Amino acid sequence: MTNLTLALDAMGGDHGPHVTVPAALQALRLNPDLRMILVGDESKILPILRSADSELSRRVSLIHTTEVVRMDDKPVHALRKAKNSSMRLAIEQVRDGHAHACVSAGNTGALMASAKVLLKTLPGVDRPALVSCLPAVTGKPVYLLDLGANVSCDYETLFQFAVMGSVLCEAVEKKSRPKVALLNVGIEECKGNGDVQQAAQLLLHTPQLNYTGFIEGDEIYTGCVDVIVCDGFVGNITLKTSEGIARLLVHQLKQGLTQGWLIRLLARVISPRIQSVLKQMNPDHYNGASLIGLRGIVVKSHGNADQAAYLQAINLAVTEAQRRLPEMIKDRLESILLDING
Amino acid sequence: MTNLTLALDAMGGDHGPHVTVPAALQALRLNPDLRMILVGDESKILPILRSADSELSRRVSLIHTTEVVRMDDKPVHALRKAKNSSMRLAIEQVRDGHAHACVSAGNTGALMASAKVLLKTLPGVDRPALVSCLPAVTGKPVYLLDLGANVSCDYETLFQFAVMGSVLCEAVEKKSRPKVALLNVGIEECKGNGDVQQAAQLLLHTPQLNYTGFIEGDEIYTGCVDVIVCDGFVGNITLKTSEGIARLLVHQLKQGLTQGWLIRLLARVISPRIQSVLKQMNPDHYNGASLIGLRGIVVKSHGNADQAAYLQAINLAVTEAQRRLPEMIKDRLESILLDING
CATH class of the missing domain: 3.40.718.10 (Isopropylmalate Dehydrogenase)
Structure with a gap:
């Protein structure tokens, strides 16, 4: 450098x-x-x-x-x-x-x-997107965009986001042909709204990208794809929901581990390990969203x-x-x- | 009965x-x-x-x-x-x-x-909604609708969902004037898309409901409101994302608790307590979505x-x-x- x-x-x-x-x-x-x-x-x-x-x-x-x-x-x-x-x-x-x-x-x-x-x-980009990476089970980050810069997106914007997300992942992760998916309510072709369906059609005819199809919310964190595209309304709520449920789990876990003296004692010993896991999951530790x-x-x-x-x-x-x-x-x-x- | x-x-x-x-x-x-x-x-x-x-x-x-x-x-x-x-x-x-x-x-x-x-x-209902309840920090369930029966909803449909969700919560939880919110990307009036904003205006002029405004994704699980309304695209992805991140956390936790013999030993003792917490969070234990x-x-x-x-x-x-x-x-x-x- x-x-x-x-x-x-x-x-x-x-x-x-x-x-x-x-x-x-x-x-x-x-x-x-x-x-x-x-x-x-x-x-x-x-x-x-x-x-x-x-x-x-x-x-x-x-x-x-x-x-x-x-x-x-x-x-x-x-x-x-x-x-x-x-x-x-x-x-x-x-x-x-x-x-x-x-x-x-x-x-x-x-x-x-x-x-x-x-x-x-x-040139060719109508709207910038806010993109960040999330932790996946595989340990590899998953790129999600848009995170709220654009509350509604037509299919062409979603398509542009897919291209930009793919290039970002290639550049930052040095990953060739990252897997790109569209976030949807089901994986079948007929699922979702018009924009998601039209974006899918466009992506299916773009061999330069490694488009793998639709993905559902419960697959985001499995690491089965590298780049996930959605409009900013859905992306923002997805990201914040993840933060919310992670916080709930931590809370419940803490509650569960303070009942009974033996559990409390053991929990104190084990706590740094649990803390380190929770730290990995802490959205703050995935800091830095790019405007691309x-x-x-x-x-x-x-x-x-x-x-x-x-x-x-x-x-x-x-x-x-x-x-x-x-x-x-x-x-x-x-x-x-x-x-x-x- | x-x-x-x-x-x-x-x-x-x-x-x-x-x-x-x-x-x-x-x-x-x-x-x-x-x-x-x-x-x-x-x-x-x-x-x-x-x-x-x-x-x-x-x-x-x-x-x-x-x-x-x-x-x-x-x-x-x-x-x-x-x-x-x-x-x-x-x-x-x-x-x-x-x-x-x-x-x-x-x-x-x-x-x-x-x-x-x-x-x-x-009469007065254009489309049925799929609704279910989620676990909140407070221990009280939170009703979320629509969960995917309607991928896109205009403001009138969102309004009808708010009325139906409120009545469902009243009926099942025996709660008077449950707090109703619209899921959005921010809490300020100017945030979100046109349908969410128009639905908010309609709800603000409906004193029969206890409408409290917009709510963001990270507040879903705090239990600060009783009923959360969104279109089926957002609701489905929100629900499934929650399931996904909960599964990821369980996975990470298990990984974290199998490294080192002392941690492994203690984790085995503490495991039933952790399991019981995770069970509470398991979406399967909130089974039963109503078509209302x-x-x-x-x-x-x-x-x-x-x-x-x-x-x-x-x-x-x-x-x-x-x-x-x-x-x-x-x-x-x-x-x-x-x-x-x-």
Whole structure:
């Protein structure tokens, strides 16, 4: 890796610079060729930066702004009014070629809208998608998109998501011909709504992708496919339901293991092991959702990410930048669209 | 309870009479005033029935047929061709007033289509909904509908589902003014698609219901509301995703607890407690989904239900029959529609 630069919205997220700056320093320590542009309030960033050794801080530059996008700001506010927000300035670093990717833990709607306007979508892409990976039984991640950037999608959008998801999985996991499926209420051809059915038809006639058919909700976590495509309404609810049921199970398990002194005693001994399993399942540990389909790399971190989780989002941005993800998606999409249309 | 009669599609499900007949006998043992009509192949039912004591078998009548709806039969086949299927004859018992409710573990699509045609929907109901309850942290069940009977729903259908779900929860849980929510990708008014937003507006102007607003996927299992409404596409995927992630967690937990001799030893001691928690979470133990909005009671059991699970489906049918659920929904819907239109 040579000369890779990330722009960080240092103010985004619940903990702002207290998480973003230490995570940035940690990333710099791990990657000697990485540089960082921290965007945010210097009065809050500098005190944390000062603790870093000089080799690291030499690779950090700072763009000072006191304006921030709040978690409850509407996207339109972020676009029209907050022209100097840390989020917007971070995205502009990518647009203007000063950074290879940006990371923000800020307001998702604002990030999506700003990134779309400032970076523009790739040719052939109507709408960017929010994509993340989930843990599967096999230990391999499963990519799910869209996660809520687009509440309703026509079949062409679903098709584009399938192409983009496949290329993302290829690029990040170095997996050739990843298996792509459409999320549906049944696996038979007649199941689902019109858009899902038409998207399936289109995918069946796209030999460049390894499309395997429909998949039901209970197969998401088996790892039987690598990329799962759905509209943002379904994707968002699927992801959040998973978080909810995981939390319920943890709760029930804790309840079950506090009844009776022997169980309580043994549970205390066994607890670190259970905790480590639950940690693997914790959605926060799969931090970093990518906005793909844009002419630049934007990674969204959970708002409540801690330093370790935020570091994962940074690492994801680094990987996507190293693999030149937007160019890969663009080339792949162009070749597929050319084949289909010509 | 006096003179309550259930019709059972004795052939439906993966195990047919081997599960349905023993479960029916168990239900008869528990409810001295219950009667059963078993519909199916007498050569398969009678050998199992013969083991029952005569008091129980006096309360069983049998309708013999060798025709069955297979799991992969299309609904249209069940409707047009399988005129003497055990499923259809069981529903006809309800239509013709010979039974107060019917239960089937057969093909969902065929059951839905046959029930709709044979029993008809209630006045004011366009489409029946499939509803079931999920386990919440609070220990109280949460009703989710639709679970896949209707892959896309306009706002009026979502509204009708909210009314029906609320009345069902009132009737079965004896809960006054249950909290009703719409499943969405955010809780703010501007979130979601047009149908969800319009349904919300309609519900906000329906004081007869205790509508509490939008709910996100991660709140489903907290028990913060009693009834959650969504279209069948989202509901089906939500339910199945929950099953999938629960299975993944169990798998990970088992993996985590087999590494290291001490952990393995302790895990063996603690295992029954963990098993009992997982059993509570097992979707099979929440067996019995109701088809509501019809002029008769139809309960769908999981296809792979065992005797205990099938008994739950029977008990649900008994409860709904005792509370005269279709009449309750009809009255409530009429009064609400009258208020809205008048």
